[in-house]
Amino acid sequence: MRTNFLMLHTITRIVSFIILSFSIYLFFAGHNNPGGGFIGGLMTATALLLLYISFDIKKIKKAIPFDYSTIIAIGLLIAIVTGLNSLLFGDPFLTQYFEYYTVPVLGEIELTTALPFDLGIYLVVVAVALLSILTIAEDDS
Amino acid sequence: MEILMILTVGVLVSVSTYLLLTKSLLRVVLGLLLLSHAAHLLFLTLAGLKEGAPPLLGEEAASYADPLPQALILTAIVIGFGVTAFLLVLSYRTYKEHKTDDLDQLRGSADE
Amino acid sequence: MTTLHYLVLAPFIMALLVPFIYKGFRHIHTGWFVLALPLILFIYLLSYLPIGGNTLNPEVMVVPWVPTLGINFAIYLDGLSLLFALLITGIGTLVVLYSIFYIANKKDEPLNNFYVYLMMFMGAMLGVVLSDNLMVIYVFWELTSLASALLIAYWFHKEKSRYGAQKSMLITVTGGFAMLAGFCLLYIITGSFSIQEIIAYFGQIDLTSEVLVIPAMLLILLGAFTKSAQFPFHIWLPDAMEAPTPVSAYLHSATMVKAGIYLVARFTPVFGGLPEWFWIITSFGLLTLIWGSISAVRQTDLKGILAFSTISQLGLIMALFGLGSASFIDNIAEVAIIAAIFHLINHATFKGSLFMVVGIVDHETGTRDIRKLGGLMSIMPITFTISIIGIASMAGLPPFNGFLSKEMFFTGVLDVASLNIFNIQTWGFLFPIVAWIASVFTFVYCMIMFFRTFTGKYQPEKLEKEAHEAPIGLLISPIVLASLVVIFGLFPNLLSYSMIEPALHAVLPYTVGLDNYINIYHWHGLNTELFMTIGVVLFGSLVFINLKRWQESTFFLHERDPLNRLYDGGLDGLVAGSQRVTNVQLTGLLRDYFVYMMVFMLILLGWTFFRYDAMQFNFTNVSEISPYLWIITLVLMATTISIPFIQHRVTSIIAVGVIGFLIALLFVVFRAPDLALTQLLVETVMVVLFLLCFYHLPELRKEKFKPKFRFTNLVISIGMGAIVTLLGFSAHAARHSLNFSPISQYFVENSKPLAGGYNMVNVILVDFRGLDTLLEVLVLGVAALGIVALIKLKMKEGQDV
Numbered sequence A: 001m002r003t004n005f006l007m008l009h010t011i012t013r014i015v016s017f018i019i020l021s022f023s024i025y026l027f028f029a030g031h032n033n034p035g036g037g038f039i040g041g042l043m044t045a046t047a048l049l050l051l052y053i054s055f056d057i058k059k060i061k062k063a064i065p066f067d068y069s070t071i072i073a074i075g076l077l078i079a080i081v082t083g084l085n086s087l088l089f090g091d092p093f094l095t096q097y098f099e100y101y102t103v104p105v106l107g108e109i110e111l112t113t114a115l116p117f118d119l120g121i122y123l124v125v126v127a128v129a130l131l132s133i134l135t136i137a138e139d140d141s
Numbered sequence B: 001m002e003i004l005m006i007l008t009v010g011v012l013v014s015v016s017t018y019l020l021l022t023k024s025l026l027r028v029v030l031g032l033l034l035l036s037h038a039a040h041l042l043f044l045t046l047a048g049l050k051e052g053a054p055p056l057l058g059e060e061a062a063s064y065a066d067p068l069p070q071a072l073i074l075t076a077i078v079i080g081f082g083v084t085a086f087l088l089v090l091s092y093r094t095y096k097e098h099k100t101d102d103l104d105q106l107r108g109s110a111d112e
Numbered sequence C: 001m002t003t004l005h006y007l008v009l010a011p012f013i014m015a016l017l018v019p020f021i022y023k024g025f026r027h028i029h030t031g032w033f034v035l036a037l038p039l040i041l042f043i044y045l046l047s048y049l050p051i052g053g054n055t056l057n058p059e060v061m062v063v064p065w066v067p068t069l070g071i072n073f074a075i076y077l078d079g080l081s082l083l084f085a086l087l088i089t090g091i092g093t094l095v096v097l098y099s100i101f102y103i104a105n106k107k108d109e110p111l112n113n114f115y116v117y118l119m120m121f122m123g124a125m126l127g128v129v130l131s132d133n134l135m136v137i138y139v140f141w142e143l144t145s146l147a148s149a150l151l152i153a154y155w156f157h158k159e160k161s162r163y164g165a166q167k168s169m170l171i172t173v174t175g176g177f178a179m180l181a182g183f184c185l186l187y188i189i190t191g192s193f194s195i196q197e198i199i200a201y202f203g204q205i206d207l208t209s210e211v212l213v214i215p216a217m218l219l220i221l222l223g224a225f226t227k228s229a230q231f232p233f234h235i236w237l238p239d240a241m242e243a244p245t246p247v248s249a250y251l252h253s254a255t256m257v258k259a260g261i262y263l264v265a266r267f268t269p270v271f272g273g274l275p276e277w278f279w280i281i282t283s284f285g286l287l288t289l290i291w292g293s294i295s296a297v298r299q300t301d302l303k304g305i306l307a308f309s310t311i312s313q314l315g316l317i318m319a320l321f322g323l324g325s326a327s328f329i330d331n332i333a334e335v336a337i338i339a340a341i342f343h344l345i346n347h348a349t350f351k352g353s354l355f356m357v358v359g360i361v362d363h364e365t366g367t368r369d370i371r372k373l374g375g376l377m378s379i380m381p382i383t384f385t386i387s388i389i390g391i392a393s394m395a396g397l398p399p400f401n402g403f404l405s406k407e408m409f410f411t412g413v414l415d416v417a418s419l420n421i422f423n424i425q426t427w428g429f430l431f432p433i434v435a436w437i438a439s440v441f442t443f444v445y446c447m448i449m450f451f452r453t454f455t456g457k458y459q460p461e462k463l464e465k466e467a468h469e470a471p472i473g474l475l476i477s478p479i480v481l482a483s484l485v486v487i488f489g490l491f492p493n494l495l496s497y498s499m500i501e502p503a504l505h506a507v508l509p510y511t512v513g514l515d516n517y518i519n520i521y522h523w524h525g526l527n528t529e530l531f532m533t534i535g536v537v538l539f540g541s542l543v544f545i546n547l548k549r550w551q552e553s554t555f556f557l558h559e560r561d562p563l564n565r566l567y568d569g570g571l572d573g574l575v576a577g578s579q580r581v582t583n584v585q586l587t588g589l590l591r592d593y594f595v596y597m598m599v600f601m602l603i604l605l606g607w608t609f610f611r612y613d614a615m616q617f618n619f620t621n622v623s624e625i626s627p628y629l630w631i632i633t634l635v636l637m638a639t640t641i642s643i644p645f646i647q648h649r650v651t652s653i654i655a656v657g658v659i660g661f662l663i664a665l666l667f668v669v670f671r672a673p674d675l676a677l678t679q680l681l682v683e684t685v686m687v688v689l690f691l692l693c694f695y696h697l698p699e700l701r702k703e704k705f706k707p708k709f710r711f712t713n714l715v716i717s718i719g720m721g722a723i724v725t726l727l728g729f730s731a732h733a734a735r736h737s738l739n740f741s742p743i744s745q746y747f748v749e750n751s752k753p754l755a756g757g758y759n760m761v762n763v764i765l766v767d768f769r770g771l772d773t774l775l776e777v778l779v780l781g782v783a784a785l786g787i788v789a790l791i792k793l794k795m796k797e798g799q800d801v
Helices: A006-029 A037-054 A057-063 A068-088 A114-138 B002-020 B025-046 B067-098 C003-024 C030-046 C079-102 C111-130 C134-155 C159-190 C195-204 C213-227 C236-242 C245-254 C256-271 C275-298 C302-328 C331-365 C381-395 C401-417 C430-454 C472-490 C493-507 C528-545 C547-551 C563-585 C590-612 C627-645 C649-669 C673-696 C707-737 C745-755 C760-768 C770-792
Strands: A098-103 A107-112 C060-066 C071-076
Touching: A006 A037, A006 A114, A037 A057, A037 A114, A037 C673, A037 C760, A057 A114, A068 A114, A068 C770, A107 A114, A114 B067, A114 C673, A114 C760, A114 C770, B002 B025, B002 C627, B002 C707, B025 B067, B025 C627, B025 C649, B025 C673, B025 C707, B067 C673, B067 C745, B067 C760, B067 C770, C003 C030, C003 C060, C003 C071, C003 C111, C030 C079, C030 C111, C071 C134, C079 C111, C079 C245, C079 C256, C079 C331, C079 C472, C079 C493, C111 C134, C111 C245, C111 C256, C134 C159, C134 C213, C134 C236, C134 C245, C134 C256, C159 C195, C159 C213, C159 C236, C159 C563, C195 C256, C213 C256, C213 C275, C236 C245, C236 C302, C245 C256, C245 C302, C245 C331, C256 C275, C256 C302, C256 C331, C256 C493, C275 C302, C275 C430, C302 C331, C302 C401, C302 C430, C331 C381, C331 C401, C331 C472, C331 C493, C381 C401, C381 C430, C381 C472, C401 C430, C401 C472, C401 C528, C430 C528, C472 C493, C528 C547, C590 C707, C627 C649, C649 C673, C673 C760, C745 C760, C760 C770
Parallel strands: none
Antiparallel strands: A098 A107, C060 C071
């Protein structure tokens, strides 16, 4: 018997897209509103998990061909490099800077070094959550 | 409210301690999870509940809830997640290797 | 930092460079590169010698290290330090040169290890003798023990090397630890770690009025005695002979074992004049002297003879410093100190050359056993010549330097024995007798060493190699030392004013009417000392001739020191005892460990509550509870309590999930939006994880505990719950009664101006406490890698972690 997953697949596509976009919003909102690297990362992870659960792992692997252990390393590296950046200006490790800029369409925006740092955290959190779950799921011994 | 919360924490601690002392590996993992919940709640409660607005300066309130315990708890939640995941996999692997999750049978021999 | 500071640090820097040199210039023996350093240091130190109008002006040069605790890297160079520093660098140069030929540059020979340890030792030893600060001395002191143990275990594949290394480590480090305690007591008395300040302080007060002086003295002496292999701690030295011979020559005869003597000499101005100081050092020194010389006669290994001989000579020097401390009362005793310093130099020269000679014999014949050796006189003529000089000096025969210091030793003993202080008249008559008997045995083992090795029948069938003369490289160092033996023997006054007098001033800074003329002569006329020496030679020869008969007695059949049985038994007992204690508490049951922790926490917290009367209740100042919160909380409690009773795995996961989500809800109520979001998401991911794992895991079983166990578990759990609740109540009440102001006001005020963010929690995470967060994600990463390793790592059949 073949179960038809059409409904599930269609809804998952839409829902995971919504979750993903919301997670990115949360990530950027983090500095001023609830959100940030941890929360954004976890939410991205849940969205991707949803995909993994409703489709099968092999298909998604083809669509998202990342090695999550590399992403952990990349995330940590981004965070550390952001921290090291402040050493160049003679400040202690991990001092963050921010500046306001006025951009024609968007109006005044704030750029801060905390953002790349948070991006590192975001990447690590996503990768850790997915890596642990996928490793167990794939274990066939 | 604080009193009620502290009592809840007491119940959580009791139950998690009881779970930690059982023989089943899974119950031990669950016990640790509950214990971290209890710690988070206690920490938040002792900082004072319902005092002021959420710690967002955009609210422009006269007083805010204490942000420091929240930051610490957030860190603790995420670390707790990592630790629990690791413990779960550890118990999973232990079971695969030894075909038991009974801690009495898993004890090491004296000469190890 | 002065040049002298760098002088101490230079060997350490060299030690850092050695591995690179070893790797980079593999075909050249690493020793050649190392050789330059001690030579330069030696030449530099020579410039401090007070000769040719040069005077030595000792001063303390301080580089702050931990100034708040009075711990500074302070260098003080006086006559005594200079003497030791010259010995360390001078003998060091010769030993490095000797080692280049002794340890061949084979492919798998870890030469880099050898020279790293050797340089580490040299730096540490220089640090010990040049530092003025007790804490710095202690650090360097333990470093010498460490380097010594590493060098003894250089050929660590040999069981005996490891045994010897462990033994020396245990004994000397124990002593060092006692010494540290002694230093701390001195600090309590004087308020300073600087030796010069301590000496100045002790010069002003009445020593007998301070209660802590005697304990401090005993503890420091324990350190000195263990290091200098004094009875009964000498047992480590014979086993240390497993080290390569250059190491034995350097550490275990010329320098490290003299650190204890240095310490005694250094502290003579502090404790000198105390009867306890006099009696303890003198009696232990004399006991070591006689015990060592008698034990040496029983040895069959050439290095064993030298080891016990070193022990006995160290006892001699120690006893002389003890006797000499009487100079603080009567300056007739200062001849003992002069003898001690003079013998220190002499011993380094003749014993160093003898060790090297034994190394050559070992190297060229393959054995050090005197039962196998013999008749090497004609085969190894140069080696033979060096040995006869060294052995004659050790036996105290003219015209070598050993004779001079042996004569002075007798003079010192006789002079002090005639004194009328410290109740010497009761037991003092024993001093010359012990000294004489020990000298007889010294003479006997010298005879054994000489005749058994070089005369008699050559037995090539018992040797591993065909014996022949050593290459010139091996011979240079012992030749230099043997020439010094002859030179110092013929012209002892070369040393009198350049080395002995400054050192004497350092040991006895305020003796009244110090005799400034130190002249050492061979001929003193027909006095008691000369007759004693003649007696030693006659009686010693007599004993040696009749040695065959002695050797059959049971005493001579046991080569090993009987005290070793005490050490071995003690060590085995300690290991067995610790194992028994460990086995009682470490049951391998997780439950037991949790019970220990919980019970300990219960007792600790309960006792603290009781002791400080910390229990407080304050039910005012609480926020009101809205009706829906009652519902949330009650559901939370009910779910929690139900968990232990659930026997179904999926149900229990869902129950725990419910708790997590309810707590997220509480976070919302408690004005913590970030926490609520995080908790919700973590809970979601966690449930997936739990389900995945539980899918593979077995069904939960009903716990089958004995009723007694179940009862204990229940009591402990409820106790923990109760104590945490009480803790919460008290903290809540204390918060209001003590009126703390939260430290988080800083973040409220600064998160906008300093970090440009409105979400304070997030600003704390990424900015104010960024390092915590960085390390936190690191923990996450490690956990994930652990998970991957756990799953992917597959053991082969029969393999274990």
